[in-house]
Amino acid sequence: MTSQRSDNADPAQAFSAAQRARLDLVLDLIVPPSADGRMPGAAEVGVPAYLLAEAADALPELLQELEQLERRALERFARGFAQLGRGERQTLIAELRAQAPSFMSRLAMETLACYYQHERVLAGLGREARPPYPKGYQVAQGDLSLLDPVRARGRIYRDAP
Amino acid sequence: MTTDVDVLIIGAGASGAAFAWSMADTRMRILCLEQGDWMNPADYPSTRRDWEVRMEREYSPNPNARRRPEDYPINDADSPISIVNFNGVGGSTILYAAHFPRPHPSDFRVRTLDGVADDWPIDYATLEPYYALNDRMMGVAGLAGDPAYPAHEPPLPPIPLGRGAETIARGFNALGWHWWPSDTAIATRDYEGRAACVNLGPCKSGCAQGAKASTDITYWPLARRAGVQLRTRCRVREILVDDNDMATGVVYYDEQGVKRVQRAEVVVLACNGVGTPRLLLNSKSPRFPEGLANRSGLVGKNLMLHPWGVVRGTFDQPLDSQLGPMSCSILSQQFYETDRSRGFVRGYNMQVIRGFGPVATARMGVARGDIPWGEGHHEAFARRFGRSMTIGICCEDLPEESNAVTLDPKFADANGVPAPKISYRISENSERMLRHGLARGTEVMQAAGAWDIYSDGPVRQTGWHLLGTARMGEDPERSVVNAWGRSHDVKNLFIIDGSVFVTSAGVNPTPTIQAVALYVADQMKHRLANLFD
Numbered sequence: 001m002t003s004q005r006s007d008n009a010d011p012a013q014a015f016s017a018a019q020r021a022r023l024d025l026v027l028d029l030i031v032p033p034s035a036d037g038r039m040p041g042a043a044e045v046g047v048p049a050y051l052l053a054e055a056a057d058a059l060p061e062l063l064q065e066l067e068q069l070e071r072r073a074l075e076r077f078a079r080g081f082a083q084l085g086r087g088e089r090q091t092l093i094a095e096l097r098a099q100a101p102s103f104m105s106r107l108a109m110e111t112l113a114c115y116y117q118h119e120r121v122l123a124g125l126g127r128e129a130r131p132p133y134p135k136g137y138q139v140a141q142g143d144l145s146l147l148d149p150v151r152a153r154g155r156i157y158r159d160a161p
Numbered sequence: 162m163t164t165d166v167d168v169l170i171i172g173a174g175a176s177g178a179a180f181a182w183s184m185a186d187t188r189m190r191i192l193c194l195e196q197g198d199w200m201n202p203a204d205y206p207s208t209r210r211d212w213e214v215r216m217e218r219e220y221s222p223n224p225n226a227r228r229r230p231e232d233y234p235i236n237d238a239d240s241p242i243s244i245v246n247f248n249g250v251g252g253s254t255i256l257y258a259a260h261f262p263r264p265h266p267s268d269f270r271v272r273t274l275d276g277v278a279d280d281w282p283i284d285y286a287t288l289e290p291y292y293a294l295n296d297r298m299m300g301v302a303g304l305a306g307d308p309a310y311p312a313h314e315p316p317l318p319p320i321p322l323g324r325g326a327e328t329i330a331r332g333f334n335a336l337g338w339h340w341w342p343s344d345t346a347i348a349t350r351d352y353e354g355r356a357a358c359v360n361l362g363p364c365k366s367g368c369a370q371g372a373k374a375s376t377d378i379t380y381w382p383l384a385r386r387a388g389v390q391l392r393t394r395c396r397v398r399e400i401l402v403d404d405n406d407m408a409t410g411v412v413y414y415d416e417q418g419v420k421r422v423q424r425a426e427v428v429v430l431a432c433n434g435v436g437t438p439r440l441l442l443n444s445k446s447p448r449f450p451e452g453l454a455n456r457s458g459l460v461g462k463n464l465m466l467h468p469w470g471v472v473r474g475t476f477d478q479p480l481d482s483q484l485g486p487m488s489c490s491i492l493s494q495q496f497y498e499t500d501r502s503r504g505f506v507r508g509y510n511m512q513v514i515r516g517f518g519p520v521a522t523a524r525m526g527v528a529r530g531d532i533p534w535g536e537g538h539h540e541a542f543a544r545r546f547g548r549s550m551t552i553g554i555c556c557e558d559l560p561e562e563s564n565a566v567t568l569d570p571k572f573a574d575a576n577g578v579p580a581p582k583i584s585y586r587i588s589e590n591s592e593r594m595l596r597h598g599l600a601r602g603t604e605v606m607q608a609a610g611a612w613d614i615y616s617d618g619p620v621r622q623t624g625w626h627l628l629g630t631a632r633m634g635e636d637p638e639r640s641v642v643n644a645w646g647r648s649h650d651v652k653n654l655f656i657i658d659g660s661v662f663v664t665s666a667g668v669n670p671t672p673t674i675q676a677v678a679l680y681v682a683d684q685m686k687h688r689l690a691n692l693f694d
Contacts, residue, residue, distance in 0.1 A: 017544065030534050030535070031535075031539075033537070034539045039539050054214065057475070062196045070641075100460065105528070112527060113213070113520050114519060115523070116213075117210055117213065117214065117519070117520060119210075121519075125519060125520075130210060131212060132207040132212060132362050132363065133361050133369040133370060134369070135362045136358075136361050137359070137360045137362070139321040139481070139484050139601040140320045140324055141182070141322065142323060142326060142330075143327055144304070146327065146334060147645065150333075150339055150340060153339070155266065155308045155495075156308055156339055156494065157265045157266065157309050157310060158267040158498050159266065159275055159495075160269060160270040160273075160274065
C-alpha cells in the first residue's frame with residue numbers, strides 16, 4: 001500500500017454532510033469510545049482530515065463505498081445507514097469487509113494511525129502527547145547480575161586455524 | 162571536465178566514510194561522490210508526534226516505497242526478501258538500528274571448519290585492530306567479557322535492558338542459554354561531541370539526538386576537516402576504463418542532472434552489495450563486455466541477505482517495552498556455531514528487540530485479529546501495548562551463484578541508469594536454520610512467561626545486509642577483488658563495501674564492512690609505492 005500525501009485537506013469540501021455522518025458511524029464501529037469515557041472513539045479524532053492529508057488516493061473508493069453502504073442499508077432494512085441500529089450497521093460492515101477486504105483493511109489501518117497518535121488518545125493511555133525528541137524517556141538499566149550464570153558457563157566460540 | 166583527483170570514492174555510507182577518514186592522512190586529493198544529500202536531524206520523525214507514520218513513508222527503509230529523488234528503484238519481485246537501504250550522506254547508517262555485533266573467528270574459516278563455501282583470505286585477527294578502531298570512531302556501547310567472543314572492550318557502557326529485555330534474559334537463564342547485552346553504535350554517554358542517548362526510540366528513522374552513530378556525524382566531519390571533498394546529489398552512471406585496463410574516472414550526473422566526467426587515479430566503490438554490482442554491470446566497454454572487473458563472471462553473484470524471522474511474545478505484566486533504543490537490547494549466540502546434529506551447518510543469532518509504539522501495536526494486532534474492531538478493542542489493545550517483546554532470528558546465509566544482482570531490462574532511476582534486479586531464493590540450509598531458530602525463540606518466550614506467542618519467517622522487508630556480490634579471494638577465477646580489496650582485473654579499482662564478503666557470518670555486518678574498509682585503506686597506504694603492480 002503506497003499512500004499519497006496532500007496538503008489540500010478540507011473535509012468540509014471533500015465530504016457531503018451525509019457522507020461525513022456515514023463515515024463517522026463506520027469509524028465508530030472500528031474504534032468506539034471506551035465505556036469508561038477515558039478513550040474517545042475514532043469518529044472524534046479528525047480521521048477525515050487525516051485521510052485527506054495522508055491517503056488522498058483512497059478518497060474516490062472511500063466515497064464509493066460509503067454510497068454503497070447507503071444503498072445496501074436501503075435495500076436490506078428500508079432505512080438509510082444513519083438510521084440503522086448498531087447491530088444492523090455491524091452486519092453491513094461485516095459484509096463489506098468480506099467483499100472489499102483490501103479497501104476496508106486500508107481504512108482501518110489509516111484510522112488506527114490517526115487515532116493512536118491523537119493527543120486525547122495518548123492522554124487516555126497515560127502518555128504525554130509529544131514527540132520523542134527532545135525529552136526522550138527513562139528506561140530501566142536492568143539487572144546485569146543476571147549474567148552470572150552465562151559467565152559461569154564459560155566460552156562458547158570456536159578457535160579458527 | 163572537472164579537476165582530476167587522486168582518489169575518487171563512490172558512496173558516502175558506512176564504508177566510504179570510514180575509508181575517506183583513514184585515507185585523509187595521506188594528503189592526497191580525495192573526492193567522494195554521493196547520490197543523496199546531507200540529512201537534517203531536525204526533520205527526523207522522532208521530532209514529530211506522528212513519528213510512527215513518518216517512519217513508514219518518507220523514512221521507509223524500502224526505496225521503492227520511499228521514492229526520494231536520490232533513490233533508485235530495485236526490482237526485488239523475484240525474491241522472498243525485499244531490499245532495504247538509504248541513500249544520503251551516511252548511507253544506510255541513517256536508518257540502521259546500530260546493532261553492532263562482531264562476527265566470530267570461525268566465520269572467516271567456514272570451508273576449513275565446516276566444509277562449506279570458502280574461507281576468507283583474511284581472518285578475524287587481521288581485522289581485530291580495525292574493529293577496535295572502528296568501535297572508538299563510531300562510539301560503540303557494550304559490555305566486556307562476553308564468553309561468545311574473543312576479548313574486546315566497547316568504549317561505552319551498554320544501552321539499558323529495560324524491563325522487557327530483563328524478562329527475556331530470565332527466559333534464557335531458565336533454559337541455560339547464552340545471552341549478553343548487545344554491542345550497539347549508540348553513545349550511552351556524551352561522546353566525541355555527540356550527546357548521550359535519551360531513549361527516543363525510533364533509531365531506525367534517523368537519530369535526532371545524534372546519539373546513534375551514523376557516519377554523517379562520526380567519520381565525515383573529521384574526514385572533511387582533514388581535506389576530503391564530499392560532493393552530494395551526484396549519481397555515478399559508469400566507471401571509465403582505458404586500453405590498459407585501468408580506470409580513468411567516472412561519468413556522473415550532478416545535482417542539476419548535467420552529465421559530467423570526473424577523472425581519478427584510483428576509483429573506490431562503496432555503494433553496498435547491490436549498488437556496487439549495479440555500477441560495475443552498468444560499466445560495460447569493449448574490454449569488459451560483461452561489466453567492469455567481471456572477467457570472473459562473479460560480479461553480482463553470490464548475493465547473501467541474512468534470512469530473518471521473528472518470535473513475538475506478549476506478557477501479563479507492563480514492561481514499558483515500547484521505550485528505549487529499538488536496536489537489539491540483548492543478543493544470544495547459543496546457536497551460532499555449527500552443530501550438525503541440528504540439521505544444518507553454520508548458525509544464527511537471536512536478537513531481542515523492544516516492543517512497538519501505539520500505532521504499530523494497534524495495526525499489527527488488528528491485522529492479526531488479536532485486537533478486534535468495535536467492542537473489546539480497548540481492552541485487547543491494553544493487554545498488548547508496552548507488554549510485547551520480539552526475538553529476531555538472524556540466519557547466516559551461504560553464498561550461491563544463483564542468488565544474484567543483475568540489471569533490470571525495464572526499470573531505471575531518474576537519470577535513466579538501469580536499475581538492479583534481484584533474483585534470490587532461500588536455501589534449504591537457511592530454511593532449516595530459520596525453522597530451528599523460530600522454535601528456539603518460542604521456547605525462550607515460553608520460559609520467560611509470555612501468554613501469547615507467535616512466530617513468522619522469513620520476513621519480507623528485511624534485506625538490510627547486502628553481501629557477497631564482488632567477493633574477495635586470491636584466485637581471479639573465483640573472486641572479484643584480492644585480499645585487500647583491489648580488483649583482479651582493474652588494478653586501480655577497489656571495492657570496500659559488503660560486496661567483498663566471502664561468507665556472511667550470522668550477524669549484522671556494519672562493523673565488519675567498516676573494519677574491512679579501514680583495513681583496505683591501510684593496505685593501500687602501505688603499498689602506495691607499488692599499488693598497481
